[in-house]
Amino acid sequence: MWLSIFLNSPIFLLLIALILLLVWIRKNQNYFKDRKIPYLKSPVILGAYADVALGRKGVYRTIEHIYNDIKFKDEKYFGIFVFHKPGLFVKDLDIIKQMLITDFNSFNNRYVASNIHDPLGYYQLFLLKNPLWKTIRSKMTPFFSSVKLKASYNLIEKLGRDLNHYVTVRFNDAHKKVEFDLKNLTDYFFVDVIASIAYGVEANTIKNSGGEFYEAAHSIFDVKNFWRGLEMSSMFLVPQISKYFGFQIFSKLTTKFFYDVMPDVIAERKRSKIRRNDLIDTLIELENELIPEHDSHTKLDIMLGQVGIFLGAGYETSSSTASFTLYELSKQPDLQNILRDEIKNALRKNEGKVTYEMVSNSTEMPFLHQIVLETLRMYSVLSTIDRECTNSITIDNGRFTIPKGMPITIPLFALCRDEKYFENSLKYDPYRFAPENIHKIPPLLQNVSFGLGQRNCIGERLGLIQTKTVLIMILKDFKIEANERTPESIEFEKKAMIINSAKRLLVDFVQEPVI
Template identity: 35%
Template sequence: MVLTEVLFVVVAALVALYTWFQRNHSYWQRKGIPYIPPTPIIGNTKVVFKMENSFGMHLSEIYNDPRLKDEAVVGIYSMNKPGLIIRDIELIKSILIKDFNRFHNRYARCDPHGDPLGYNNLFFVRDAHWKDIRTKLTPVFTSGKVKQMYTLMQEIGNDLELALQRQGENNSGSFITEIKEICAQFSTDSIATIAFGIRANSLQNPNAEFRNYGRKLFTFTVARAKDFFVAFFLPKLVSLMRIQFFTPDFSHFMRSTIGHVMEERERSGLLRNDLIDVLVTLRKEAAAEPSKPHYAKNQDFLVAQAGVFFTAGFETSSSTMSFALYELAKHPEMQQRLREEIKEALVEGGGSLSYEKIQSLEYLAMVVDEVLRMYPVLPFLDREYESMQGQPDLSLKPFYDYTLENGTPVFIPHLCTAS
């Protein structure tokens, strides 16, 4: 009798859950928005579950679907959550510029307790905190600061030449190598030197700490796939499922490394105008006004900015370099044209290239821009709509008679124009 009652309760719960999912999955149909029919329970993430495609590529395929070419938006379901792929250029401008104050949060989230480095960094932080942190970190990214660090980039460039020369000498002048790994070593050393004032020496030792932890962070495993999937598609479950964007060992490495570098910088008084200087300044500001709240009173907040600067910097740069070399290998005529431009610049500069000279190389800029168009470092942007108190919600008129609801995720594919 008890077993029968338990089975009845379980079946009733499953039926109720299925009905709830089906109700959610009829949302866009009820609202009169063009949509992609979802798979029961998992929505439009089936290709991700089956590892047939990435979600970014899937969004681009939907964007490029000929049946939807005249639609301004397309409704999809991130599991059970209704979301929108934005196709119309004016709506994209509205989301990213005109009405950005309604879309400043990403849909993806991190757990504030289980993953403080993920939660506190500029990529995931939410609401007014994002604007405050961005204002504090902007000075690191000015063209003037980049120019000041150019000599450090040249040093790493010399290390790259020596590393390739060693491989050639060890292999009688001819060798096969994984170019993505070489580019990752180069960008890892560059970020470590430019942002943290540390010689990571990845080009000399491919298993050096910085490269080793960076490699692990992006190595595919079932556990890492689960963390990324929940963070981006089921963000409300990140705390329940103890999701971590930064792995525990990577977090420990960044805390010990950045903490040591900051203490050394404060002790020596050395100024390099890099990210560490900004973080040290923030910590001094917090210490100067102990009675007032300040982000920098939390050491994990400071380490989080360094963590995302490192991970976002080395992976995006190395991927762009790798794709550029790949395309140049496929198009030798373009490779030759670029080579001639660089050779001419080297002759004019007496064998070296100044920062200003690199900025003036038009064909090089064209190559980089085209690579970024074909292989964007992020396959899509995700944003979450936020209602503003005292103001009407954003309408999709004249395209559709629909008003966005608070918390609606929107997705803007970047691969939609790639060939």
């Protein structure tokens, strides 16, 4: 009788569930051991990113710490646990090339994902899965062509002049130096650029030192907000749980902004039949080919997903690169003087104008190009390149078979700071990318910050063009100097998934035109 009662009691059922859970955990934890693959031992459930989940470290330093673990010094790859799931941490450049380029079809999805209850995040190109990813990518690629960007460069150049004016009017006879927050300043420019060339909208962020477009963009990556930090970390590190907690790639403020504003922009463009050859025109052309993957989703969701990622990725990544560049130049005035001399010569050659050729052709301003590449190396916009194995495949001459569904971590940030590939890797040295030196860098790492293979950053060309433009527009009229409030070194924001400084990048601007 008592046995019968016990067997039917909640305690017995809970005990059975606990035993099954422990058996599953043990089997899961032995995944790599059973296959004789070295692996990182880490806390059950939280896995390799326990320090990130508990707020002890940021993802950048965590990736760097794992990469430099002495136990794996000579390993091409090793096992990690992404939350509870066995994953592969890959260090070997040949295997990385195999995954991203040679055998792309077996790694054509990102592991990072949004949940189906967040259609704006679910459909944005960066996270989108095949085959819809391929359809949208192929249709959007022409928007980023050199022909299209050259046609819209007058808008970028004009906004660069607006930013230059914004800085200039803050000087007067009593102020020979004016302090600026580099991140805020460059944010204004890039939000205006994206709003103009992508949406055909004058956001006036520079003019107003902010505005609704700026707030919508800034809110995406506002990880100082605890909930946003938790959402972003979970999306990137443990995407499986996002649907259970209702996590979103875009904040509620950003989501509301896009659904309130952009449908009217799209409708007006259709009504007026005015063509601006921008992202809105591209999405309208694509609309008839879009097929939502879930009954609750609409074609508008897919279109707005691209609108959202264009603003988020287009402004934040370039702003980080530009602000870190100016910060480094404030610490190394010799490099800044060389770059300002190059700017002076280029302006004289072009009658004082900043032209598309100056920022699109690396041979026009080679030192500027080297500087941007060095910033992208030292301050990789993303800490990792992630992939999901979509077809089981064997690597390392048959030593290990990667099963379908396994997450892959390629430690971009750590690779770009590895002394094996970059001598004095913590030194900001643009000369490493000079023609006479670049052969010392493995070809795979010479320009890896935008990704590699078919899923590289679709906006790479635009990112370089707008970043170079803002650097020229500032440095042609102002010297940048470190002051007592400029950080001695960069400490990364712990909760940031896209690289960001934990401290404000405050520097002095000194009015000193090159011509």
